[in-house]
Amino acid sequence: MEDKDKIRHIVRIANTDLQGTQKVEYALTGIRGLGRRTAMVVAKAAKVDPGAVMGYLPDDAISRLKVQVEEKINDTLPVWMMNRQRDPFTGEDKHMISSDSLMTLRSDINFMKMIRCYRGIRHERGHRVRGQRTKSTGRKGSIVGVSRKKK
Known part of the structure; x- marks a missing residue:
């Protein structure tokens, strides 16, 4: 019964609060930019059991996970798993997590608006961007993923 009392309900990694009651594999998916497959690779690289409950991990295991996610993720993941391959500005392959992914997305959209591609x-006007049909669908409500400027 003592072990049940020592659980950490919140574990903080990469400026994100993760649930301590979930398995490591699923808890890491709370970080933006990490899915289940990437979480498995990161957990194995940090030498942490992906099936272990996050709140029961010792301090050294959590610190290994922190270092793996925040600093060594680009060295851990294969290139085909990274979410930012061949960056248009630097040309390098990297994996963006948490607020970095949001800022990068925003800057990419602003760059597309600036060069008028x-x-x-389509982003500026609030239309659908990815080639969906618009003749008969999407006539009501807002479009997911594209926001309209308020006048």
Whole structure:
């Protein structure tokens, strides 16, 4: 019964509060940019059992996970698993997590608007961007993923 009292309900990694009651594999998916497969790779690289409950992990295991997620993720993941391959500005392959992924997405959309490419213009006008049909669908409500400027 003592072990039940020592659980950490919240574990903080990469400026994100993770649930301590979940398994490591699923708890790491709470970080933006990490899915289940990437979480498995990161947990194995940090030498942590992906099936263990996050709140019961010792301090050294959590610190290994922190280092793996925040600093060594680009060295751990294979190139085909990274979410930012061949960055248009630097040309390198990297994996973006948490607020970095949001800022990068926002800057990419602003860059498309600035150079006036087709996708940028569609973003500006609040139309669908990814080639969906618009003749008969999407006539009511807001479009998911594209926000309209308020006048």
